[in-house]
Amino acid sequence: MINNQVPGDPIYVYKGERVQVRVRNNILPDRPVYGGVGMQVSVHFHGIRQISSVDSDGVPFLTQRPLQPGESFLHEFNVPDQTGTFFYHAHVGLQEMSVFGAMVVYESEASDPTAIVAKDKLADGPFTYDDERIIALSEWWHTDRGQFEAYYLGLNFTRIFEADSFLINGQGIYDSGIDLDSYCKGYAIIPVQQDKVYRLRIIGAMTFRTVGFAIAGHKMTVIEVDGDYIKPYNVDFLEVSAGQRFSVLITTNNTVDDYGINLVRRWSDNLPSATNGHAILQYQKKTSELVPWSFDDETDLPAGTRILSRANLQPTFPLNDTVHWFWNNLEPYFGKDPIVERQSNRTIKLRGSQAIQNGMTRWYINYISFMEGLENVILYDVLNKTRPLPQISDRNPITGYDKTLGTYTLDHLEIVDIVIQTTHLEEEPCHSHPWHTHGHSHWEIAYGNGEYTEERDGRIRNVPNPIYKDLTLVYPGESEKLYASPDQKEIGCGWSKIRILADNPGIWAMHCHNSPHMYMGMMLAFEESPQLIIDESDDVKDFQYIQKRISKGNNTIKTYAKFLKMVLKSTTNAFAYKIPAHVINCYIERADIFTTSTSTEMDYLAKIWTEIFDLLFANQNVNVK
Missing domain, CATH: 2.60.40.420 (Cupredoxins -  blue copper proteins)
Structure with missing residues (x-):
């Protein structure tokens, strides 16, 4: 788990921000571990391209050593040119069964639900909508992860076992006879208001199966795939593979009620398509009362797949799988x-x-x-x-x-x-x-x-x-x-x-x-x-050292020159993509200033330094001590 929960806390950032995430391995070697015996950990930020920050990609023995119990690793990276829906997950063994969480990169404050006043609509690129919801899809097995890992690599392997449950936002019901409480909360409820447009960020955090995803009584308009805008395309259902992400727009123009969100297996050979993966799209009454729901014991589905009672809670899916699905119908927005x-x-x-x-x-x-x-x-x-x-x-x-x-x-x-x-x-x-x-x-x-x-x-x-x-x-x-x-x-x-x-x-x-x-x-x-490959950590250390020196005053031309060399030494420098070409050219044209330390030249350099500092790190999470 991440911070004692599944899924882990969402990570929200803005395009262009510098991100710092510290991953600490709190699996204690002397403590029994439910879900596996492997003690090492690493975390990958799925879909983030890690430009000039390959050391933060989180792949054991390719980009870092996996963390032993008690160890931590600070991931530092920029998100210069990406927006959309991403997620993070473990990259050791089969840990991503339960170690994952959403990551959203906003274009600006205009697309951040927490940064606008209630009357405003959200705007992300060419699209506008009233609010957004995250829907993470995953699988759950009742067998310990460590037993699976030993089985898959062992002499007795015959097949990959099906999940006991399909979860939506970490919730579901396997045994309908169990009373719901604070520990077993039942199906996830996605609250919405009537007559609004919602962006659903759908994350395929499954470990094994490709699933079909649909909402009873609601068509979906796909606007994003894996962090890139596409021209709006209307669908009745989504086909979501492990690792895929979609954003869809839905309009809540039905009567106030509960509407089922269902998952089915796709591309599963001769296995039944039905799963116990369900959630509820719940239209909220003006009094904020929850619409009651119950089990339908008469539903003719395999054990563990009983769904909710109202007929409108059951979306439909095509009977047959279709090679290449809708991909040929999609177009890049730009x-x-x-x-x-x-x-x-x-x-x-x-x-x-x-x-x-x-x-x-x-x-x-x-x-x-x-x-x-x-x-x-x-x-x-x-x-x-x-x-x-x-x-x-x-x-x-x-x-x-x-x-x-x-x-x-x-x-x-x-x-x-x-x-x-x-x-x-x-x-x-x-x-x-x-x-x-x-x-x-x-x-x-x-x-x-x-x-x-x-x-x-x-x-x-x-x-x-x-x-x-x-x-x-x-x-x-x-x-x-x-x-x-x-x-x-x-x-x-x-x-x-x-x-x-x-x-x-x-x-x-x-x-x-x-x-x-x-x-x-x-x-x-x-x-x-x-x-x-640039070792960005060295550049950051140089930057922080120079900023510390400059903040103390009494600077020499050599202090500024060290920063200029760092900026100009390579066009693939970790910071170079954020510095306008005219600023770099200005430095080059004034190269003769390095021969003198007159007050005029120093004032000029100090002014340029301030501009560069703002360009690189204004409103960003950089610690300078």
Whole structure:
């Protein structure tokens, strides 16, 4: 849990702010742990691109050491160019089952519900609405996490177990015979007022399943996917995969009553679609009385899935799953990015597969299973210059994998197309996989059935208006054959091609966000332009030292010069993107001032320093002592 609750407290920030979050591991080694025996912890801020702050991405042994009991880690990062709906979650083992919480980045005070007067509408980008609600979807198992982790990596693994409950905002009912109290609160209630427009921020914090989400009697207008605006698109239900986020607008123009919010399984083979994941959209009476509700014991659903009594509490879902759902109908709000029209520098193929080695089942990417058995943190070795730089000659021309480094290497500013190939074993179904990219959002530009080949499929562009997102569900497609070939035990059954622009130097994970799959090896690391990775912590220390000196007065030209060198030393500097070019040019043009310390020159520098300080850190959470 985070701060003794599930979900954890929401984190609210404004675009452009500097964020500080301290994560402390309070799991005590001598205390019994419900939900797992693993004591290490790390936290990832899902969807935040961590520009120039890869050390805060929270991936064990890629960007930091996992925290031992009693240890803490201060995540510091800017959010310079993102707004929308995000979340944070644990990135060790299967801890994200219960270690997660919402994160919202507001465009400005105009989109912050706590910063406006009651009569004002909220405005975020091109959209206006009256208020907003967070709806986090998750799963819950009655078995301890540690037992699952041992089972998934052990000799007795046969399948991934279904969740005992699906939760909405951490609440649900498994046994309808149990009395509700302060500990078991029942279904989550989402309160709304009649005749208003609400933005629902829907977070897919599931561990395993893709779910359908719908609200009885209410259509939804999708306006955001993974932190990016899209042109409004009306739907009756959402298909939400683990790691995905949507914002939808709903209009509460029905009669005052309770309306059911339901979850169903999608892409679950032959399992029943019904779940016990329910919540209540509750229209509030003017007297603020809650509308009573009760169980319907006559509802013909599997055990543990009884819902509420009124007929209007039951939304409907399509009976069949649809490959690629509504994605081809979506459009970026501000138009297609020119990057998607350009020729890529290269294409790499990631072929996922499942196999048994030494009696244990693992998931593989290009026949390599990523297991968290690393001893050194890759980022630390890069910053300490104890790790060799990538060489193009060491890179596999098809997969992009560098077997010497154990990573997939990316060059600065290259456009890379990544084909994610799904496979299945003979006589087993093809499964969907939600793929998440750290450090980058991406565009899905094509998809298809069977096995991808560059000669046949390389020119396919069947996504008309690719949107910018950080998670793509690779749908199970049709196989082109029934049996595997002699050299491959698995059969290609569908693929998606995504495109990234390598504009963010760092060590970045890419993985299936089905947590058991990732835990069993379905993950890889991109090593992007390691020679350009900036250790932002050193820049912050320099900045704080200079500010301390300047605040004391009696400054010399060398004090200011040290700051100027920090700003000008690299265009990829952690602060450079926030300093206007004309200010930097002004410094360059006045370089001769470093030869003298006259009062005029010092006054000029002090004035410029104040402007820079305001540009970088005005109204932001930076501690200068």
